[in-house]
Amino acid sequence: MTKKVIALLGSPILDGNTARLLDEAIRGVEEEGVAVEKIEVAHMDVLPCMEFFQCKGSETCLIQDEMQGIFKKFREMDGLIIATPIMTMGIPGRLKSFMDRFQVFYMAKYHRGRSFISPERRRERRMLFISIAGMNIPDVFEGARMTVRAFGEIIDCPLWDEVLRNDMDTIQDITTRPEVMEAAYRKGRELGRLLAAGASSS
Numbered sequence: 001m002t003k004k005v006i007a008l009l010g011s012p013i014l015d016g017n018t019a020r021l022l023d024e025a026i027r028g029v030e031e032e033g034v035a036v037e038k039i040e041v042a043h044m045d046v047l048p049c050m051e052f053f054q055c056k057g058s059e060t061c062l063i064q065d066e067m068q069g070i071f072k073k074f075r076e077m078d079g080l081i082i083a084t085p086i087m088t089m090g091i092p093g094r095l096k097s098f099m100d101r102f103q104v105f106y107m108a109k110y111h112r113g114r115s116f117i118s119p120e121r122r123r124e125r126r127m128l129f130i131s132i133a134g135m136n137i138p139d140v141f142e143g144a145r146m147t148v149r150a151f152g153e154i155i156d157c158p159l160w161d162e163v164l165r166n167d168m169d170t171i172q173d174i175t176t177r178p179e180v181m182e183a184a185y186r187k188g189r190e191l192g193r194l195l196a197a198g199a200s201s202s
């Protein structure tokens with residue numbers, strides 16, 4: 001069966017620098033025969049987690065919105081790409097709210113002890129993290145990395161590799177840095193190759 005990757009765009013700018021890098025990674029994945037669905041998270045109409053905790057005892061979330069379909073897709077996907085700019089030293093609020101809604105997965109895995117994802121599937125699933133930041137300072141990606149790593153554990157799609165570029169306030173246009181565009185493409189291609197081969201991660 002064709003493998004499938006979900007690609008999350010955290011930037012509200014659909015043709016901005018983050019989007020360009022994501023599109024390069026998607027191109028690489030698709031060249032390996034893996035299907036990709038892009039989700040423009042900043043333009044979705046979803047509520048944040050309201051802590052109703054319906055998900056403590058059941059596989060559902062009380063909030064009936066687009067996330068219901070998303071949960072199903074995240075159970076079925078083989079790989080994930082998260083591409084986001086840094087905002088206020090972390091990930092943008094909409095993307096964070098999207099991730100917080102995966103409390104449904106958290107409760108299944110850590111509260112009831114039965115993840116939606118089997119250990120065999122987890123070994124095959126992997127996440128590529130792409131991020132850019134305006135500032136040229138150390139540790140600018142640390143907050144975002146901690147968040148995406150935790151998210152990867154909750155949904156059993158562990159953080160596998162990353163493409164990061166800071167100093168975007170100076171660079172302005174990511175296409176003037178072909179080595180970063182190339183890195184996104186190569187990592188995407190590698191992700192697609194590994195998923196298509198059904199290889200196990202460590």
Ligand SMILES: Cc1cc2nc3c(=O)[nH]c(=O)nc-3n(C[C@H](O)[C@H](O)[C@H](O)COP(=O)(O)O)c2cc1C
Pocket residue numbers: 011012013016017018019085086087088089090132133134135136140168169
């Ligand atoms: C609301 C907001 C907050 C930001 N906060 C940070 C920040 O804390 N650190 C940083 O390095 N860059 C910050 N930036 C800069 C973005 O990371 C940078 O402009 C990035 O290139 C935007 O990518 P995009 O055009 O693809 O969305 C911020 C930008 C915005 C709009």
